[in-house]
Amino acid sequence: MNKRLLLLAAPLWILIAGITAAPPAWPEFLVQITRGQDTAIPIAIVPFAVPPGASTFDVAGLVGHDLDGSGRFKSMDRKDMIGQPHTGAEIAFDDWRRLNSDYILVGRLARPAPNAYDIVYELYNVLTRQRLLGYQIHTDSAGLRLASHQIADMVYQSITGIRGAFATHIAYVSVLGHVPHRTYQLVVADADGANPHVVMQSSQPLMSPAWSPHGRRIAYVSFEDHLPSIYVQYLKTGARRRVSATAGVNQAPAWSPDGKRLAVTLSDRAGNLDIYILDLATGALTRVTHDPGIDTEAQWSNDGRSLYFTSDRDGGPQIFQKSLGAGGRPRRLTFDGSYNARPRLSPDESQLALVTREHGDYRIATLDLKHGAGMRVLTKGRFDVSPSFAPNGAEIIYATRSAGRGVLALVSTDGRVQQTLMSTVGEVQEPAWGPFQGND
Amino acid sequence: MPRFVQENARPAFMSIALHGLIVAALILAADFSMRKPQAEDQPLPVTATVVDSRIVRAALTAKQDAARAAAQQQAAKQLQAEKQIQAQKELEAEKQREAQQQRELAQQREAQQQLQARQQLEAQQQREVQKQREVAQQLEARQQHVAREHQRVLEAQAAAAAAKRAAATAAAKRALQAAAAKRLAAAKRAAAAQADLRRQIAAEEHAQQVASGPLADQYRAALQNRIMHAWIKPAAARAGIDCLVEVTQVPGGEVTNARVTKCNGDDAVRQSIENAVYRASPLPEPPDPSLFDRKLVLEFKPDE
Numbered sequence: 187m188n189k190r191l192l193l194l195a196a197p198l199w200i201l202i203a204g205i206t207a208a209p210p211a212w213p214e215f216l217v218q219i220t221r222g223q224d225t226a227i228p229i230a231i232v233p234f235a236v237p238p239g240a241s242t243f244d245v246a247g248l249v250g251h252d253l254d255g256s257g258r259f260k261s262m263d264r265k266d267m268i269g270q271p272h273t274g275a276e277i278a279f280d281d282w283r284r285l286n287s288d289y290i291l292v293g294r295l296a297r298p299a300p301n302a303y304d305i306v307y308e309l310y311n312v313l314t315r316q317r318l319l320g321y322q323i324h325t326d327s328a329g330l331r332l333a334s335h336q337i338a339d340m341v342y343q344s345i346t347g348i349r350g351a352f353a354t355h356i357a358y359v360s361v362l363g364h365v366p367h368r369t370y371q372l373v374v375a376d377a378d379g380a381n382p383h384v385v386m387q388s389s390q391p392l393m394s395p396a397w398s399p400h401g402r403r404i405a406y407v408s409f410e411d412h413l414p415s416i417y418v419q420y421l422k423t424g425a426r427r428r429v430s431a432t433a434g435v436n437q438a439p440a441w442s443p444d445g446k447r448l449a450v451t452l453s454d455r456a457g458n459l460d461i462y463i464l465d466l467a468t469g470a471l472t473r474v475t476h477d478p479g480i481d482t483e484a485q486w487s488n489d490g491r492s493l494y495f496t497s498d499r500d501g502g503p504q505i506f507q508k509s510l511g512a513g514g515r516p517r518r519l520t521f522d523g524s525y526n527a528r529p530r531l532s533p534d535e536s537q538l539a540l541v542t543r544e545h546g547d548y549r550i551a552t553l554d555l556k557h558g559a560g561m562r563v564l565t566k567g568r569f570d571v572s573p574s575f576a577p578n579g580a581e582i583i584y585a586t587r588s589a590g591r592g593v594l595a596l597v598s599t600d601g602r603v604q605q606t607l608m609s610t611v612g613e614v615q616e617p618a619w620g621p622f623q624g625n626d
Numbered sequence: 627m628p629r630f631v632q633e634n635a636r637p638a639f640m641s642i643a644l645h646g647l648i649v650a651a652l653i654l655a656a657d658f659s660m661r662k663p664q665a666e667d668q669p670l671p672v673t674a675t676v677v678d679s680r681i682v683r684a685a686l687t688a689k690q691d692a693a694r695a696a697a698q699q700q701a702a703k704q705l706q707a708e709k710q711i712q713a714q715k716e717l718e719a720e721k722q723r724e725a726q727q728q729r730e731l732a733q734q735r736e737a738q739q740q741l742q743a744r745q746q747l748e749a750q751q752q753r754e755v756q757k758q759r760e761v762a763q764q765l766e767a768r769q770q771h772v773a774r775e776h777q778r779v780l781e782a783q784a785a786a787a788a789a790k791r792a793a794a795t796a797a798a799k800r801a802l803q804a805a806a807a808k809r810l811a812a813a814k815r816a817a818a819a820q821a822d823l824r825r826q827i828a829a830e831e832h833a834q835q836v837a838s839g840p841l842a843d844q845y846r847a848a849l850q851n852r853i854m855h856a857w858i859k860p861a862a863a864r865a866g867i868d869c870l871v872e873v874t875q876v877p878g879g880e881v882t883n884a885r886v887t888k889c890n891g892d893d894a895v896r897q898s899i900e901n902a903v904y905r906a907s908p909l910p911e912p913p914d915p916s917l918f919d920r921k922l923v924l925e926f927k928p929d930e
Contacts, residue, residue, distance in 0.1 A: 218924075219853050220929040221930075345897070346894050348861060
């Protein structure tokens, strides 16, 4: 019977085969996804279990604060949580999925000694139920804050693929008091503004702090002798050295990638500002720009073979790039607007952050260096200046004004999230984001 | 009797030996009793001499005394001997009694055995008789059975012959009917096969039409829309990224598996894509059921 059916069917099958061809192992019905959302990733950060009598420091709270602040995450409100698991085994994945949480971070503190803490934490993908992280950090009560930032770094990297920069530091200048009793402070703090330490204090202006490539030294301009000089100071010991005190202007130091040279802006006798390279070991100066206009605010390329800088040689300030060693004219990079200044290079060298003027307001923008996509304005303030990239390139810190006071603010490099760091005191200026820890 | 001896060889030997010993002892004892008196019984020699009467008397008296003593002695000896003989006789009698007893006992045993043997023989004979009787009965029964069977076979043969004649006609009839039914069924099957095939072709054609028609576009758009809204695009998912994800869904659209196969993105990109598919679950249902496939392939290819 089957044979007969086959015989009967054969010519028809040939016909059908002609139409459909062989059925593929996977269907040809293919759906293409070309766009996605720029929304924050939902994550549940469950309060960590704490042994009785231990520090009340809220590790999970700080991790959530870090992640939320990055703009890439939206941590779940604690009052919406359906339980408080502290280990992976306690997680009811279906419940957390119903709460639309893509990820969940759980953890617990143990106190093996009166001032010693072991923080154990685990990160899970709720949708796939995979464990992404499972680590233990040993610290003391003073280290709980840093440990929390480190946990945030790990979570951030595990989910976004980008190294977290929450456990890094920033430097900035804070001005206290009023003329004639002003105090200028050079402050180093955690990336979120917490833990501020004054590393230098003066009654005269301090300006332009710049981190050395490994973060052990800071170069800055000090007017402590009533004339500007450039100093290099070791953060650990406080030991410092005046490296440039030529007559006239000494400003805008920038570290070469090898940490052996500084690009600085000096003035000649006519008061013309040009960029020079200062060899820190020998004190030798090499002139880079030769232009009657102002050339300043240098920034090294990652290979150390060219400089980005601000110049008003074409009229208003614009960003230029000049190769070192070879001659030739600097290349102008910005053409939008009449004011573009203070270039800062992203860690992957794909873009510059800069200050641009828009309708009379100063704002932070990025300039695409790779695809010629032009400039993109990220902020909407009236006086947003002094941008500095986080070492992971995901955020830019800058100075702005809030309620009549100079404060620091963060904007994600994609412009999606902005937040203000209100924890600083005084009139805050010129933030500089330090490199990753452990790069020393 | 010899069997009895054989069976009781040891006691018999002992008995014979004992008898032998007793006889030997008797012979010895008789010898002693016979010899000693022989020496004593010898008459004392008498020598007549002239002697004083007193002396004679005395001698006579002494002689008489001696004779008396000797007589007494003799009597005592005889008594002794008689006693011995008597004891011997008694012992002998005792032995004879015992032997007699033994013999009687043996006889009794033999009689008993003979009785038992006889009884056994009789029982055996009875059993054999019984057996023969039974065999005879069985034989008879078998013969009766065979007879009955034979009768039955004869009857059955007769009945079968009759039935056969009837069946032959019925079978002929049935064969005709079956042939007709078979032809009908074959025709029906062929028709059904044709119909199936037509339906299949129609379904294929429908699916083809749907798959390349506006309904498919509608379904594709619905899937795109749902998944694009579910995809939180990581920074690394820029233009140039091209990733395939194999999706398994069940009717109703629930995603049971999502697996990125070919992908030039990093782990974060892969994870975001798998998460997007799970987040989009349940997937929209197709506007035409023929469009539903448990397996879907999605291509994530950001245009910026």
